Amino acid sequence: xxxxxxxxxxxxPLLKEPLSMMVDIAGEKVLGGSLRLGxxxxxxxxxxxxxxxxxxxxxxxxxxxxxxHVHTTAYCYAVEALLGIEIxxxxxxxxxxxxxxxxxxxxxxxxxILAKHIGLETIFMHTWHDREMALDxxxxxxxxxVSHAANQIGGVRFDLxxxxxxxxxxxxxxxxxxxxxxxxxxxxxxxxxxxxxxVAPISPDMIKAYGVVGPVARASGVDIDLRRDAPLPPxxxxxxxxxxxxxxxxWARTFVxxxxxxxxxxxxxxxxxxLPEGDVSLRTPRRVPEGxxxxxxxxxxxxxxxxxxxxxxxxPARLKVRTPTLATLxxxxxxxxxxxxxxxxxxxxxxxxxxxxxxx
Amino acid sequence: xxxxxxxxxxxxxxxxxLIKGPETVKYxxxxxxxxxxxxxxxxxxxxxxxxxxxxxxxxxADALQLNKKSREEYTLLYYPARCAYCGQCEDSCxxxxxxxxxxxxxATTHKDDWVLVFKESKASQE
Amino acid sequence: MIKSLFNxxxxxxxxxxxxxxxxxxxxxxxxxxxxxRRVGPPWYQPLADLIKLFSKEDLLPKNxxxxxxxxxxxxxxxSVLTAGLYVPIAGYKAFSFEGDLIVIIFLMSVPxxxxxxxxxxxxxxxxxxxxxxxxLQFFSYEVPLLIxxxxxxxLGGSWSVSTIMEAQVNLGPFILFQPLGFILAVIGLIGxxxxxxxxxxxxxxxxxxxxxxxxxxxxxGFWNLVMDIQAVIGIFLLIDLYFGWTKMSHPSLAIIIFxxxxxxxxxxxxxxxxxxxxxxxxxxxxxxxxxLVPLALLQLGLIILMGN
Numbered sequence: 001x002x003x004x005x006x007x008x009x010x011x012x013p014l015l016k017e018p019l020s021m022m023v024d025i026a027g028e029k030v031l032g033g034s035l036r037l038g039x040x041x042x043x044x045x046x047x048x049x050x051x052x053x054x055x056x057x058x059x060x061x062x063x064x065x066x067x068x069h070v071h072t073t074a075y076c077y078a079v080e081a082l083l084g085i086e087i088x089x090x091x092x093x094x095x096x097x098x099x100x101x102x103x104x105x106x107x108x109x110x111x112x113i114l115a116k117h118i119g120l121e122t123i124f125m126h127t128w129h130d131r132e133m134a135l136d137x138x139x140x141x142x143x144x145x146v147s148h149a150a151n152q153i154g155g156v157r158f159d160l161x162x163x164x165x166x167x168x169x170x171x172x173x174x175x176x177x178x179x180x181x182x183x184x185x186x187x188x189x190x191x192x193x194x195x196x197x198x199v200a201p202i203s204p205d206m207i208k209a210y211g212v213v214g215p216v217a218r219a220s221g222v223d224i225d226l227r228r229d230a231p232l233p234p235x236x237x238x239x240x241x242x243x244x245x246x247x248x249x250x251w252a253r254t255f256v257x258x259x260x261x262x263x264x265x266x267x268x269x270x271x272x273x274x275l276p277e278g279d280v281s282l283r284t285p286r287r288v289p290e291g292x293x294x295x296x297x298x299x300x301x302x303x304x305x306x307x308x309x310x311x312x313x314x315x316p317a318r319l320k321v322r323t324p325t326l327a328t329l330x331x332x333x334x335x336x337x338x339x340x341x342x343x344x345x346x347x348x349x350x351x352x353x354x355x356x357x358x359x360x
Numbered sequence: 361x362x363x364x365x366x367x368x369x370x371x372x373x374x375x376x377x378l379i380k381g382p383e384t385v386k387y388x389x390x391x392x393x394x395x396x397x398x399x400x401x402x403x404x405x406x407x408x409x410x411x412x413x414x415x416x417x418x419x420x421a422d423a424l425q426l427n428k429k430s431r432e433e434y435t436l437l438y439y440p441a442r443c444a445y446c447g448q449c450e451d452s453c454x455x456x457x458x459x460x461x462x463x464x465x466x467a468t469t470h471k472d473d474w475v476l477v478f479k480e481s482k483a484s485q486e
Numbered sequence: 487m488i489k490s491l492f493n494x495x496x497x498x499x500x501x502x503x504x505x506x507x508x509x510x511x512x513x514x515x516x517x518x519x520x521x522x523r524r525v526g527p528p529w530y531q532p533l534a535d536l537i538k539l540f541s542k543e544d545l546l547p548k549n550x551x552x553x554x555x556x557x558x559x560x561x562x563x564x565s566v567l568t569a570g571l572y573v574p575i576a577g578y579k580a581f582s583f584e585g586d587l588i589v590i591i592f593l594m595s596v597p598x599x600x601x602x603x604x605x606x607x608x609x610x611x612x613x614x615x616x617x618x619x620x621x622l623q624f625f626s627y628e629v630p631l632l633i634x635x636x637x638x639x640x641l642g643g644s645w646s647v648s649t650i651m652e653a654q655v656n657l658g659p660f661i662l663f664q665p666l667g668f669i670l671a672v673i674g675l676i677g678x679x680x681x682x683x684x685x686x687x688x689x690x691x692x693x694x695x696x697x698x699x700x701x702x703x704x705x706x707g708f709w710n711l712v713m714d715i716q717a718v719i720g721i722f723l724l725i726d727l728y729f730g731w732t733k734m735s736h737p738s739l740a741i742i743i744f745x746x747x748x749x750x751x752x753x754x755x756x757x758x759x760x761x762x763x764x765x766x767x768x769x770x771x772x773x774x775x776x777x778l779v780p781l782a783l784l785q786l787g788l789i790i791l792m793g794n
Contacts, residue, residue: 119764
C-alpha cells in the first residue's frame with residue numbers, strides 16, 4: 001500500500017494545544033512520525049530575567065494553565081532557599097494542599113480527554129463536571145479558578161479558617177464517591193478496555209533511556225515519585241503512597257492516574273487533619289543574595305526542575321525550567337511506530353502532554 | 361457479580377444525569393455564585409492612596425501607571441485590558457487603597473482606550 | 487395522480503421525511519445532552535443549521551470533481567427518499583410490492599457507497615481515509631443486518647414490509663419471538679448510520695471529519711439531511727418489522743403507540759452512543775464476523791425451527 005503522510009496539528013480536533021506532527025501511514029498502519037515544537041513559545045525564561053522576583057511569581061504561574069500552582073511553588077521554594085528562610089509550617093501545608101488539588105483536577109481533566117478521544121463523550125462531560133468541584137475548592141480559598149496566585153515569596157497569600165476546612169471536607173467526600181464511580185466505569189467498560197489495553201507499551205528500559213518521569217514512568221513499573229524520594233517540606237512528614245503498574249500500555253497509564261487521584265484525595269484529607277497553627281507568610285527582602293539553587297518538585301505530570309541563579313539584585317540572573325513533558329515528547333515518535341491509525345489519539349492522550357509547559 | 365455491578369455504573373450515571381437535569385448555569389439569567397474571595401474587578405479608594413508607587417513597581421502586567429511630577433502632583437492610571445487580576449497590587453499596597461471585588465470584569469470593544477484614572481491629585485488637576 | 491403526487495411530495499414523501507429527519511436529529515442531540523448533563527439545542531437548531539448551510543458558499547479543493555461532489559448527496563437523498571416510500575409509516579402504506587424489503591435494504595446502502603466516493607473525489611487526506619473506513623465498516627455490519635432482517639421476513643412469510651407488518655396483528659409483535667434478532671438489527675442500524683460507537687469513518691480525533699471533511703455549503707447540508715432521513719427510515723423499518731401494527735379501537739391510539747415506539751428507539755440509539763466507546767476498525771470487523779454473524783445465523787435457525 002502507498003505511503004501517505006497525514007498532518008496532525010498545529011490545528012487538529014485531537015489537540016488542545018498546538019503541536020505539529022507528520023505521521024506516515026500505509027493504510028491503517030502508522031509507519032512513524034516526526035515532531036515539530038515551539039508553537040506556544042513565549043520566552044518566559046528570558047522575560048523572567050527582566051522582572052523582579054515578586055513579579056515573576058505571577059509570570060511563572062502562566063507557564064501552564066493546568067499545573068500553575070506547582071510551578072510557582074517550585075519557584076518560591078527556590079527563591080526562599082536563596083534567601084535562606086524557611087516558611088511557616090502552615091504555609092507549607094497549604095501549598096501542599098493546593099498541589100494535591102491541582103493533581104486531582106489535572107488527572108480528571110486528562111481522564112476526560114482520553115475518554116473523549118476514544119469516543120466516550122459522556123464520561124468526558126461527567127469527569128469535567130466532577131473536576132469542577134476541585135476547581136471550586138481552589139476558587140473559594142484562593143480567589144482564582146486556574147490562576148490561583150496562592151503563593152508569594154515567604155508563604156501563601158490566604159489562610160484557611162474552620163469554615164473553609166469544613167467546606168473542603170464536604171466537597172472532597174462528594175468528589176471521592178464520584179471518582180470511585182468514574183474509575184469503575186473506566187476499568188470495566190469493555191470497548192474502552194479494548195481500545196487502551198496493549199496499545200503502545202513502553203518498557204522500563206526505554207523509560208530510563210529517555211528519562212521519562214511521572215505517571216508515564218510509573219505505569220511502566222518504574223518506581224519514582226519525588227514526593228517520596230526527594231520531598232519538599234510538607235511531604236517529608238506525609239506518607240505518600242506511590243502507585244505503579246507493570247503494564248506500560250495506555251491502560252496502565254489510565255490505572256495509575258486514576259489511583260493517584262484517589263491517593264491525592266486521601267492526602268488532601270490528611271493535610272487538613274494535620275494542618276499546623278501559625279502564620280502563613282513571612283516578610284521577605286526584595287533583593288536576593290548571590291547564589292544558585294536547584295529545586296525539584298513533583299508536578300501532576302512528573303518531575304519539575306527549577307534552576308535559579310541570583311547576582312544579588314532584585315531580578316534573577318537566570319531561571320531555567322525543565323518540565324516533565326519534554327521527556328515524554330521525545331518518546332512520542334517511538335511510540336507512534338507500528339500502531340494503528342485509530343490508536344494515535346490514545347497514544348497522544350495517554351502520555352498527557354502539556355505543550356504550553358514544554359514550550360514555555 | 362461485583363464486576364457486573366461495576367459495569368452498570370455508566371448506565372447508572374447516565375440515568376441519574378437524565379433525572380437530575382442539566383448542570384448548566386444560564387449565565388445572564390442564572391446565579392453564578394462567585395465566592396467572597398474571588399479576584400474580580402479592582403476597586404480603588406483614592407482617599408487612602410499616598411502615591412508611593414509600590415503597586416506600580418510590583419504589577420507584573422504593567423497595568424498601572426504613575427505619572428509623578430512631585431509628591432503632591434501625580435496621576436495613577438489603570439489599564440484594565442492589561443490587568444492579569446493576580447492581586448499583587450492589593451498585597452503591595454500598605455494603605456489598603458486597592459482591593460478586589462467579586463464582580464466579574466466588564467468588556468470593551470477598544471482595549472487601548474480603556475483607561476481608568478484611579479487618582480488624580482488636586483495639584484495636577486489645576 | 488394527485489394521490490401519487492401527495493405521496494411523493496408530502497406524506498410519506500419529501501416533506502414528511504425531511505421534517506421527521508430534523509426532529510430525529512433534535513431529539514437525538516437533546517437526549518445525548520441530557521445524558522451528559524448539558525442543556526442541549528433548542529428545537530429549531532437542526533433546521534437553522536440546514537438553512538445556514540444552504541446559504542453558504544460551496545467550496546472544494548482545487549482539482550476535486552465539483553459536479554460529482556454535488557451529484558453524490560442528491561443521488562443518496564433520492565435513494566433514501568425512494569426507500570422511504572416503501573416503508574409503511576404508522577400503518578399507512580403508500581406503495582408496496584412483494585420483495586420491497588430487499589429494495590429498501592439496497593436503496594439504503596447507496597448513501598454508504600456515495601459516502602465512500604465523496605471521500606475519494608474530494609481529494610483530502612482525511613477524506614480518503616474516512617472513505618476507506620466507511621467501506622470496511624460496510625462489510626462488517628451489512629451481513630449481520632441482512633441476516634437479522636430476514637428473520638421477520640421468514641416469520642411473516644413474505645418479503646414485503648407491509649405484509650410482514652400486517653402479519654403481526656394476528657401473530658403478535660415479532661420482537662417477542664426474536665429479541666436477539668432485534669438487538670442485532672439495532673446494532674446493524676447503528677453501523678449503517680455511522681453513529682457512536684461505530685462512528686469510525688467520521689471519528690473526529692482520528693480522521694477529522696471523515697469523507698465530508700472538505701465539504702461545505704449546500705452539499706454538506708444535503709449530506710446531513712441524507713444521514714437524518716436514513717436514520718428515521720431505519721427506525722420506521724425496524725418498528726414495522728419487529729413491533730408491527732397494533733389494532734386499536736380508535737386509529738389515533740395506534741398512531742400514538744407508533745410514536746412511542748419511535749421515541750423508544752431514538753432513546754436506545756442515543757443511549758448506546760452515550761455509554762459505549764468507539765471501536766477500532768479491526769475490532770469492529772472482528773465483532774461483526776466473529777460474534778454478530780454467528781448470533782444472527784443462530785437466530786435465523788431458531789426462527790426456521792419455530793416456523794416448522
